[in-house]
Amino acid sequence: MPEQTMLKKYAELALKCGVNLQENQMLVVNSSIEGAPFARMVVKIAYEMGAKTVHINWSDDTLDRLWYENAAQEVLENVPEWRVKMFDHFAEEGAAILSIRSTNPDLLKGIESSRISASNKAAGDAMKNFRKYTMNDKITWSIVAIPNGEWAKKIFPETSEAKAIEQLWEQIFKITRVDQEDPVEAWNKHNATLSKAKDVLNDHKYKKLIYKAPGTDLTIELPEGHIWKGGSSPSEKGIEFNANMPTEEVFTLPHKYGVNGTVSSTKPLSYGGNLINNFSLTFKEGKVVDFSAEEGQETLENLLNMDEGARRLGEIAIVPHESPISQSGLIFFNTLYDENASCHLALGKAYPSSVKGGAAMDDDALDANGVNNSITHVDFMMGSGELDIDGVKEDGSTEAIFRNGNWAINVK
Template sequence: MKKLLDKYAKLAVKKGVNLQKNQVLLVNSPIECIDFARAIAKVAYEEGAKEVIVHYGDQTLQRLKLENASIDTLKEVPNWIAESYNSYAREGCCVISISASDPDAYKGIPMDKISAYQKSRQIALKEYYEYSMANKIRWTVVSVPTEAWALKIFKDSTPEEAVEKLWNVIFKVVRLDKEDPIKAWDEHNSKIAEKLEFLNNNKFKKLHYTKSNGTNLTIELPEDHVWLGGSEKCNSGIEFNANMPTEEVFTLPKKNGVNGIVTSSKPLSYGGNLINDFSLTFKDGKVVDFSAKEGYESLKNLLESDEGARYLGEVALVPFDSPISNSNLIFYNTLFDENAACHLAFGKAYPTCIVNGDNLNQDELSQKGANNSIIHVDFMVGTNDLNIVGYTYDNKEIEVFKNGNWAF
């Protein structure tokens, strides 16, 4: 296992954030993933890191706080906590986040408490999140198994069996089973780049989504939109991979240009609770009606995060015939589930999806059609019968997706 962790850590440091000498590396890690966090730190120092700072999260302690603290207390984010993120972002750190939380960690906790805590933290760390979303710093999200997460996926297994099964899946989808994982990622990024070239060359005005479970959604795209995916470049031109694994290409919708109905295709884990079997109705970009068979209150609180939370900030295309989707598993983890299905995102748009967007202020981005919010939450809509038609500015119709997969 140590060899696997070391190999994975090297991939995250060198191909994920592409750490440069004398850079600070910030690591966000669940306490259960301490061995992987240490492996990352070791590789980072070997690669010449100036310093490695690790922020550990403990969902057990956090649940105790949510159960016992007042809402007023939950709204308080001490300046030193905010600055422990914001200040390093200002200094140009790299960030590796280990995504491996228990999807049911906060089940039963009143949603007003969870919402108060999340909202205040998002506001306090706004600078850190903005640096990340504008690619002013390089960042990546990776995962390793924890017992609670693995048992959620493999319910009929023992803890040891569940963790081993999840390791086997992760091992394959992040290409650690290849002799040279970094070379394998270069090849994968090249294939994604071919899709980006097609989408960016066609400059679609809008996309029309249809599928048998009721989805009938039209999404307009800003005139200056850009499709991204695979590897990206930060402001200084250094390449990195923000998600490992990744199968998506993505852009932003025009804030006021989304109309129709869309239904979810996978559960959404949000705030330690699951939202499942939900439907959203959009008018002029805004969610005007919604329903959910499970997690209605969680969805309601998400949409009430701020004014921008009821608008979309991302449109992402992922073929149904892809490694994560073909595993036939629901991961209850956005990093994996979003790379198994086409998805959309509530909230803030990536500035980098607008031409020269990383050099525009928020007012300028808004004028271009980009949504702004304190949240950015992906939810899955892709199925094996999803069809997407693109419409160009000269009214040409082009099939983009047919029966869940690329049509070109």
């Protein structure tokens, strides 16, 4: 374990900049049992900050694996009503939700993919109401990560497990700015930088984006009234929070019926305890009509068949190749980190707040405005140092946004 001083700075950052915990507010912490020492530190600091109460939801990779191996199919296909009501209660109480992720990328390797898909679909259906609170920024929520042996060894296979965990902690502290003297102030400055970038993109009001790279030739139409976001966001009560730590992206949503062409992945996607690698998707009028993967073909197929919306895009995110995570030269096999090293897209549900008035729209209005709906939302990485992006303006003129993986317009 790293020094207690660094762990405390990380915990404070997650509470102050991540969920931005308020006095007399409930905090919900989702954590693996391997992260118990860090979770306990988070709870202690939360109470010192004036938390009303803290609820912990524990998980265990070993037990999760055993469940997928042995549970009856009917169990996999259903989520207990008490669990749904529990999370709905947290949301209705205005709780801050902090998830401490520490997952083995190969956790469910060898498990029949249809069993994993059944469980994911059941969870997606059951948690629809709770997801409205998070994806519409009605409450504050954040995700951070801590190492475990399997994950660390996946990134650093040539060293011992203990050394690999130590190296991963070092990377996490650097990438999340915990190694700086005042991480909170460092994040305030970082959020200001991302805010400038999103303001520039909002001012340009592009109608389309054109992506070109090896294996990628994709045109994405943007809905009228789309909003670029990035860095911290305000909740419904006006509390600024960072949903992902780290984050290096500015993002918006595509028009669900306006995506055409082919896109190829540039990093492995860890999904449902399995890896999908070297895959490509071909879109026609917004829908995936063809796909292939060198690794994880069946897992990809199950993801795309989750529901109708899973074959359409819900997010487009721009991340420069010169971002700190990309420059580390590491593949993290963890979407929270890899998506912030690379431009990425997301299959599935769009964030309604990424279009003007979207948070107040019903499903029919969202569809009419080109906003995708789904029970899933899965980011995949497709950026590299060879990616070019052009923006098509309202008058039909085109300008370079990205060249060779980095900004070609001034976003400062």
